[in-house]
Amino acid sequence: MKTLKTQVAIIGAGPAGLLLGQLLAKQGISNLILERVSGDYVLGRIRAGILEQGLANLVREAGVAERMDAEGEVHEGVEFAVDGVRKHIDLKGLTGGDVVICYGQTELTKDLMDARQAAGLLTCYEAANVQLHDIAESTPSVTFDYEGEKHSLCCDYIAGCDGFHGTSRQSIPADKRTEYERVYPFGWLGLLSDTPPASEELIYCKSERGFALASRRSATRSRYYLQVPLTDNVEEWSDDDVWAELKRRLPQDVAENMVTGPSLEKSIAPLRSFVCEPMQYGRLFLVGDAAHIVPPTGAKGLNLAASDVHTLYKVLTRVYQENDTACIARYSEVALKRVWHGERFSWWLSNMLHDYGDEGGSGVDAKMLDRFMDSERDYFLNTEAGRRVLATQYVGLPYEEV
Ligand code: APR
Ligand code: PHB
Numbered sequence: 001m002k003t004l005k006t007q008v009a010i011i012g013a014g015p016a017g018l019l020l021g022q023l024l025a026k027q028g029i030s031n032l033i034l035e036r037v038s039g040d041y042v043l044g045r046i047r048a049g050i051l052e053q054g055l056a057n058l059v060r061e062a063g064v065a066e067r068m069d070a071e072g073e074v075h076e077g078v079e080f081a082v083d084g085v086r087k088h089i090d091l092k093g094l095t096g097g098d099v100v101i102c103y104g105q106t107e108l109t110k111d112l113m114d115a116r117q118a119a120g121l122l123t124c125y126e127a128a129n130v131q132l133h134d135i136a137e138s139t140p141s142v143t144f145d146y147e148g149e150k151h152s153l154c155c156d157y158i159a160g161c162d163g164f165h166g167t168s169r170q171s172i173p174a175d176k177r178t179e180y181e182r183v184y185p186f187g188w189l190g191l192l193s194d195t196p197p198a199s200e201e202l203i204y205c206k207s208e209r210g211f212a213l214a215s216r217r218s219a220t221r222s223r224y225y226l227q228v229p230l231t232d233n234v235e236e237w238s239d240d241d242v243w244a245e246l247k248r249r250l251p252q253d254v255a256e257n258m259v260t261g262p263s264l265e266k267s268i269a270p271l272r273s274f275v276c277e278p279m280q281y282g283r284l285f286l287v288g289d290a291a292h293i294v295p296p297t298g299a300k301g302l303n304l305a306a307s308d309v310h311t312l313y314k315v316l317t318r319v320y321q322e323n324d325t326a327c328i329a330r331y332s333e334v335a336l337k338r339v340w341h342g343e344r345f346s347w348w349l350s351n352m353l354h355d356y357g358d359e360g361g362s363g364v365d366a367k368m369l370d371r372f373m374d375s376e377r378d379y380f381l382n383t384e385a386g387r388r389v390l391a392t393q394y395v396g397l398p399y400e401e402v
Pocket of ligand 1: 105
């Protein structure tokens with residue numbers, strides 16, 4: 001058994017783990033990341049690409065913003081289309097200057113990986129059998145198999161950044177956590193292609209045939225999504241099928257403008273709302289998808305992970321630089337407040353834009369729910385007050401101080 005030592009053990013090298021590691025290292029706090037899969041595998045995952053200003057600022061604070069600031073697109077507005085009628089939401093005007101940045105999560109992850117490597121910070125990729133020990137004691141540790149040898153990592157704190165299927169959350173005794181979950185009755189089929197996007201701004205579309213989203217990565221790369229039944233397999237959808245269905249769901253002028261081409265990636269993801277409370281136990285802190293999942297409507301997943309990272313980074317900086325251990329107990333409460341706002345927003349936006357078929361919900365039948373959602377769409381897209389609420393939450397609520 002090889003023994004290692006660090007101040008903060010980070011489980012998972014997704015964007016949450018990598019960003020936290022970079023910020024802590026900048027403050028002189030040592031950390032080591034354990035990742036189950038290879039770096040190439042991590043970079044092969046295609047995820048959303050809308051960064052709130054809070055996240056963009058955190059990336060700048062971490063010193064990893066060069067490419068994001070050079071290549072990321074500033075989006076001052078976003079569009080919604082209801083049955084073909086387009087509505088522009090002036091994010092910048094309605095929020096007093098806030099915007100979002102369109103920059104793929106995969107690109108951000110690559111930048112963080114490169115920066116970590118350049119700084120000589122250790123990430124153990126393909127670390128198997130990661131197990132957390134003594135998390136309620138003052139000397140926790142993590143054991144794992146790496147390069148054919150068993151390792152034990154002694155640390156002060158553990159950051160569980162290992163996503164929804166990770167091991168960290170499961171290490172909290174079941175009677176010490178409460179989990180909230182909603183699984184939606186449909187999925188999103190995503191298609192990435194090297195074709196010029198159909199629109200300068202993102203367009204979230206509610207149509208009679210279900211939801212569609214026209215998104216982008218750059219002037220030459222597009223990302224589209226379709227609401228599909230959970231029973232669909234991606235193999236059943238040829239590229240031509242996807243393009244044809246997009247044409248039916250997007251507003252007519254957008255559909256006419258859309259350039260089609262072969263897909264670079266195509267996959268179906270289920271939609272889920274999930275929260276684990278509290279987000280800490282002993283010396284373990286849960287961060288990002290390990291503690292909460294949102295449906296992708298509104299692109300809050302990565303941004304909520306970032307606000308957790310901000311909170312934990314501030315807590316640990318105070319612990320190590322000011323010897324303030326009292327603030328540790330506040331992590332979960334501060335993080336969860338913003339998480340629930342993001343959860344509610346993503347759930348609400350999903351409700352407004354998808355077709356729920358005969359399901360209904362919230363104690364009303366499907367027909368009545370349809371009428372309620374007509375009224376929601378009318379208010380939040382067609383009144384100034386409604387648009388301001390939508391814009392304020394879309395660009396992201398401010399980070400809470402610890
Ligand atoms: N041991 C080590 N690493 C693990 C383990 C484990 N047992 N289980 C999972 N991991 C790794 C995964 O391989 C993955 O690389 O943890 C990482 C978690 O990364 P993400 O799933 O990307 O989660 P996170 O970093 O919280 O990123 C925020 O929010 O909505 C999403 O799209 C958004 O992926 C983004 C996420
Ligand atoms: C994306 O571009 O992948 C994307 C954008 C906005 C969303 C979800 C996904 O709400």
